[in-house]
Amino acid sequence: MISRGIKLVAGSIFLITFAGNILGQDLNGFDIMKLVDDAQRASNDSSFNRMQLSSCKFGVTDGRITCAERPRVKSLESVAKNYGPELMDTKSVTITIEPAAERGVGMLSFAYDETGRDNETWLYLSALGRVKRIASGDSDEETEPASLFGSEFTTEDTETGKLEEYTINILEETTTAGRDVWKIEMIPNEERARKTRYSRQVHYIDKERYVGLRSEMYDQYGKEVKRLMASRVELVNDIWMARSLTMMNLVTNRLSNMAFVEIYTDLDIQDEFLTQRTLTDAAYRETELENLRAQLN
Numbered sequence: 001m002i003s004r005g006i007k008l009v010a011g012s013i014f015l016i017t018f019a020g021n022i023l024g025q026d027l028n029g030f031d032i033m034k035l036v037d038d039a040q041r042a043s044n045d046s047s048f049n050r051m052q053l054s055s056c057k058f059g060v061t062d063g064r065i066t067c068a069e070r071p072r073v074k075s076l077e078s079v080a081k082n083y084g085p086e087l088m089d090t091k092s093v094t095i096t097i098e099p100a101a102e103r104g105v106g107m108l109s110f111a112y113d114e115t116g117r118d119n120e121t122w123l124y125l126s127a128l129g130r131v132k133r134i135a136s137g138d139s140d141e142e143t144e145p146a147s148l149f150g151s152e153f154t155t156e157d158t159e160t161g162k163l164e165e166y167t168i169n170i171l172e173e174t175t176t177a178g179r180d181v182w183k184i185e186m187i188p189n190e191e192r193a194r195k196t197r198y199s200r201q202v203h204y205i206d207k208e209r210y211v212g213l214r215s216e217m218y219d220q221y222g223k224e225v226k227r228l229m230a231s232r233v234e235l236v237n238d239i240w241m242a243r244s245l246t247m248m249n250l251v252t253n254r255l256s257n258m259a260f261v262e263i264y265t266d267l268d269i270q271d272e273f274l275t276q277r278t279l280t281d282a283a284y285r286e287t288e289l290e291n292l293r294a295q296l297n
Contacts, residue, residue: 029168029184032205036212037160043239044080044090048292049263051076055151055256074098074149079292081269088113091274096149106279113161121155124279131279151256152247156196165192176214180207209233209240225251267295
């Protein structure tokens with residue numbers, strides 16, 4: 001069954017309301033983050049979405065964070081589908097639609113839930129006509145880490161799974177943005193620490209809606225280097241969602257906003273579409289995207 005004409009906005013942190021079934025239990029930090037993680041993965045299954053990604057250098061004016069220059073805005077289309085015996089792995093492909101000069105730039109990602117198994121990501125640069133593998137972390141491979149389409153978001157910032165690679169604790173119960181939240185700390189284990197740029201992450205999870213309102217990322221010296229802010233939270237199809245995600249790079253004073261304009265679920269997505277062919281074969285890509293768009297009507 002196709003969810004037609006329903007515009008959803010999804011962030012990287014939200015929760016399906018099945019969590020309400022266990023609210024009577026005492027949850028630890030791992031339990032809470034697992035529920036958030038599972039919900040994100042479930043929302044990606046057989047989905048097609050349209051996003052707007054804008055980036056700029058920021059400053060503070062009258063106590064408010066604002067762009068200090070005209071933002072660079074990109075329109076993207078993304079397709080995702082879950083795989084594996086328990087649908088715990090996700091394959092996704094994201095294509096730039098606008099600006100015209102970057103049309104066809106694409107990213108293919110395989111996210112694995114299995115502990116110790118590196119995710120795989122490939123970037124296609126249409127101007128160069130070649131695919132480049134993006135490193136998942138420190139690696140001996142001839143790969144280079146990259147942001148998501150030149151933004152302050154990275155593949156690590158948006159991935160799911162591998163919670164077992166962290167020590168997860170509830171630091172305190174507090175408030176943020178006027179909401180009661182759990183303040184949850186995630187510290188990578190020795191193996192994970194070799195692959196991540198963050199020595200520590202702190203997440204603020206809404207206790208009633210189970211949605212992340214804020215995340216802080218720290219470097220190896222304990223300095224906060226990035227901050228993620230979620231806003232415009234609403235309940236859509238039994239899922240609490242952040243309509244807008246803003247990633248602030250506190251080192252470069254740049255920020256990126258990711259707004260998911262539309263999400264359609266329960267689509268018929270061919271497995272071959274989630275391969276490198278979609279990145280390199282423009283005719284095939286456009287034909288299959290048109291087939292997917294036709295399912296939205």
